[in-house]
Amino acid sequence: MPRLKKYKVKKRHIAKTFTWRVVGTIDTVAISWLLTGNAMAGLKIGSAEVITKMMLYYFHERMWFNVDLPNSNLRHVYKTITWRLIGTVDTMLFAWLFTGDLMSGIEIGLVELISKTILYYIHERVWHKSTYGLEKL
Numbered sequence: 001m002p003r004l005k006k007y008k009v010k011k012r013h014i015a016k017t018f019t020w021r022v023v024g025t026i027d028t029v030a031i032s033w034l035l036t037g038n039a040m041a042g043l044k045i046g047s048a049e050v051i052t053k054m055m056l057y058y059f060h061e062r063m064w065f066n067v068d069l070p071n072s073n074l075r076h077v078y079k080t081i082t083w084r085l086i087g088t089v090d091t092m093l094f095a096w097l098f099t100g101d102l103m104s105g106i107e108i109g110l111v112e113l114i115s116k117t118i119l120y121y122i123h124e125r126v127w128h129k130s131t132y133g134l135e136k137l
Contacts, residue, residue, distance in 0.1 A: 012133025013061040044098045076124040088113050
């Protein structure tokens with residue numbers, strides 16, 4: 001893929017935000033439901049995160065747009081790590097809030113740390129190969 005600095009990319013960042021949120025919400029709901037045994041808890045946690053995570057993800061994308069790392073694999077590893085730190089804290093707080101149990105929040109967050117790290121890296125690699133939303137300056 002060509003260097004992104006030569007392109008207008010806000011449309012792309014918005015599209016990535018939405019596609020990641022779909023993947024992320026399904027993962028959150030499923031893990032929360034499986035670990036708590038409570039479908040409603042999973043839906044509440046997943047629903048609350050839709051708003052916060054979309055905002056956080058968009059700003060994370062915009063911040064990383066300004067980071068110049070020529071090695072795309074290394075860049076995606078760093079992006080994955082920074083996003084997972086942000087996302088895991090957000091998940092843990094909502095899980096704790098909606099289950100009323102700090103340990104449930106930590107457990108859900110830790111399981112998600114693994115599942116979402118893998119999913120996010122795949123998401124990044126797929127988008128790296130896409131030219132959607134790239135408009136030459």
